[in-house]
Amino acid sequence: DQQVKQNSPSLSVQEGRISILNCDYTNSMFDYFLWYKKYPAEGPTFLISISSIKDKNEDGRFTVFLNKSAKHLSLHIVPSQPGDSAVYFCAASASRGSSNTGKLIFGQGTTLQVKP
Amino acid sequence: ETGVTQSPTHLIKTRGQQVTLRCSSQSGHNTVSWYQQALGQGPQFIFQYYREEENGRGNFPPRFSGLQFPNYSSELNVNALELDDSALYLCASTRDRIIYNEQFFGPGTRLTVL
Numbered sequence: 001d002q003q004v005k006q007n008s009p010s011l012s013v014q015e016g017r018i019s020i021l022n023c024d025y026t027n028s029m030f031d032y033f034l035w036y037k038k039y040p041a042e043g044p045t046f047l048i049s050i051s052s053i054k055d056k057n058e059d060g061r062f063t064v065f066l067n068k069s070a071k072h073l074s075l076h077i078v079p080s081q082p083g084d085s086a087v088y089f090c091a092a093s094a095s096r097g098s099s100n101t102g103k104l105i106f107g108q109g110t111t112l113q114v115k116p
Numbered sequence: 117e118t119g120v121t122q123s124p125t126h127l128i129k130t131r132g133q134q135v136t137l138r139c140s141s142q143s144g145h146n147t148v149s150w151y152q153q154a155l156g157q158g159p160q161f162i163f164q165y166y167r168e169e170e171n172g173r174g175n176f177p178p179r180f181s182g183l184q185f186p187n188y189s190s191e192l193n194v195n196a197l198e199l200d201d202s203a204l205y206l207c208a209s210t211r212d213r214i215i216y217n218e219q220f221f222g223p224g225t226r227l228t229v230l
Contacts, residue, residue: 043221
């Protein structure tokens with residue numbers, strides 16, 4: 001049962017343009033969402049997060065949007081840079097409930113390639 | 117301040133063997149989580165340790181076990197290895213198991229089971 005889904009395995013964009021990475025979830029208990037970036041041979045690094053009480057969070061070039069009714073979130077990177085090329089994971093967590101509390105549920109990842 | 121470290125980097129074992137993976141948490145962190153990342157998949161939660169006690173477990177069989185030591189470093193033990201256990205094993209540390217605190221990941225241990 002895949003509770004967090006990233007349906008696009010890969011995305012290619014031109015440098016300077018916007019990158020939009022999407023993520024869907026099924027569990028209504030999730031109330032905290034995160035994006036991680038992973039380079040080869042390194043562990044995932046935290047990028048940005050959003051609580052379910054918000055619908056947008058912005059940090060520099062990175063913005064995460066949350067649509068609770070659609071159980072959908074997206075990460076926007078503007079402008080995209082070649083150094084952003086990596087695998088991006090969406091993750092979700094629940095602050096309450098018995099089965100998910102204290103752990104992150106990850107999507108399958110989307111490989112972003114930003115072309116110079 | 118040192119980050120999360122894991123050892124070994126790579127490991128090759130055969131079916132039926134046992135393996136121990138190690139993780140040193142970031143300074144000041146008392147919570148360690150272990151994840152398994154199969155090829156092409158996202159990390160899957162194995163279990164979490166908080167102050168030397170297991171604090172949550174994912175959908176993994178009992179042959180996956182762990183320990184946390186007084187200095188908050190941790191071990192992941194896997195008995196009776198199976199081919200499907202081949203994966204990247206990641207540990208992550210954070211403060212006080214609170215989900216709103218950032219989890220810092222180590223580089224992982226790549227386990228190959230032949």
